[in-house]
Amino acid sequence: MDILAAQNERRAGGVSPCKFQPAIDGLRESLNATLKGKGEVVELVIACLLAQGHLLLEDLPGLGKTTLAKALAGAVGGRFARVQCTPDLLPTDVTGFTIFNQKTREFEFVEGPVFSDVLLADEINRATPRTQSALFEAMAERQVTIDKATHRLTDSFFVIATQNPVDSHGAYPLPEAQLDRFAMKLTVGYPDRDSELEMLAENVGGGDRSRGVREAILTPQSLQELQRHVASVHVEENVRRYLVDLAAATRSHRDVTLGLSPRGLLTWQRVAQARAHLRGRDFVTPDDVQEVALPVLQVRLSGDYDSPRATIEGILSDVDVPVAK
Structure with a gap:
């Protein structure tokens, strides 16, 4: 979906995401061991951390x-x-x-x-x-x-x-x-049947659910370095225009009384950059923007609606998605 021109030049001039991959994999492993069956929640939690939110x-x-x-x-x-x-x-x-x-x-x-x-x-x-x-x-x-x-x-x-x-x-x-x-609001939700069975088995005999996170994977200094790198993930102009159009759509939506603020728009872009980095890319696509829309918007939009998910999905469907040039 996104514009791919100049992608190789950006990679050549920047830091490869592979440098940080061991730390990110370690975070995933530790958090997934703690919160069974919630891989998508874990991904969004890590994205929030990397976005400095x-x-x-x-x-x-x-x-x-x-x-x-x-x-x-x-x-x-x-x-x-x-x-x-x-x-x-x-x-x-x-x-x-x-x-x-x-x-x-x-x-x-x-x-x-x-x-x-x-x-x-x-x-x-x-x-x-x-x-x-x-x-x-x-x-x-x-x-x-x-x-x-x-x-x-x-x-x-x-x-x-x-x-x-x-x-x-x-x-x-x-x-x-x-x-x-x-930066975002997340709902954990109930685990699935297999995850609950695994949780019960691990706790027989005094099992410890936190056993996978006893040693730090990052230091504050390495975390800040990783966050700075994520902030440099490229955002093409057409994706920035897409974000601005989405923000305007939240402010004009009939069911929304408090739309997205400029600060919230900056947060949305940072979280989308983090999402792209977690996908192994150094550029943001419209898919990244859409995938983090619900957790980013539901914490800051207010209005007369029963389902934040349905309202946000409606906003996304109302705005044209940019196409590759």
């Missing part, structure tokens, strides 16, 4: 959201922190606080969980809106401001948030502005 996992309790998040955190290395969100969680429990040291007679800053490479915000929508907003600046700018002082987070700071469906007891819906900071 944040990930929102939404589903019913007990389907492996937290297990997957912990497995990914272990695989990418670096510092890991977890926040169990509850209604009594305070913003300072997330960002940190300033305390007066009587020995030194000075104020000292105590870092919160956001000062990590990977932060797991478990059941984020059980926290109050005030506490949810404590993550807003961290996710958007990779920094936090406390007592008028700005503190930088690591360049590899990555939030994996889990949430129960918004109609669950004790849940606070995330505001649109914060949802737009997530």
Whole structure:
């Protein structure tokens, strides 16, 4: 579908995807060993990581959201922190606080969980809106401001948030502005019969579902190098025009009240670049754009519709797909 002209020249001048293939294969193996029978979910999770986005996992309790998040955190290395969100969680429990040291007679800053490479915000929508907003600046700018002082987070700071469906007891819906900071929203879903049988067999005798992710596959430095390479994956002009036309279609759709923002459009392109890289290509095709449309759009579109999937599929069908020249 895509324009293939100049493909060989781009390959000759860039870094071969094969350099990073062992790390990507290791991520796939570890996450698939943790989340049985969910290969497509795993691919999208890795794409989110490579696109330098944040990930929102939404589903019913007990389907492996937290297990997957912990497995990914272990695989990418670096510092890991977890926040169990509850209604009594305070913003300072997330960002940190300033305390007066009587020995030194000075104020000292105590870092919160956001000062990590990977932060797991478990059941984020059980926290109050005030506490949810404590993550807003961290996710958007990779920094936090406390007592008028700005503190930088690591360049590899990555939030994996889990949430129960918004109609669950004790849940606070995330505001649109914060949802737009997530690159995508994924639903894990129930495993198939064979995967559940395998899971039961492995847990007989005290089996450990996390056994495949005890050693880090990446370091924060190698992850950043991989992310920079993914950001350089080529996007032809016709594919960029296709993305812009799709964004316009979300804003004019009769059932959508809040269409795709320019920030969301940039996110969509980055995730499509990551998808192309995972397919072993250094250029994006319209297929890459379409394959990541649902997880990217369903976290940021709002309107009067029952099925996000049907609405997004309708938007995709309304826009002409570019053809090869």
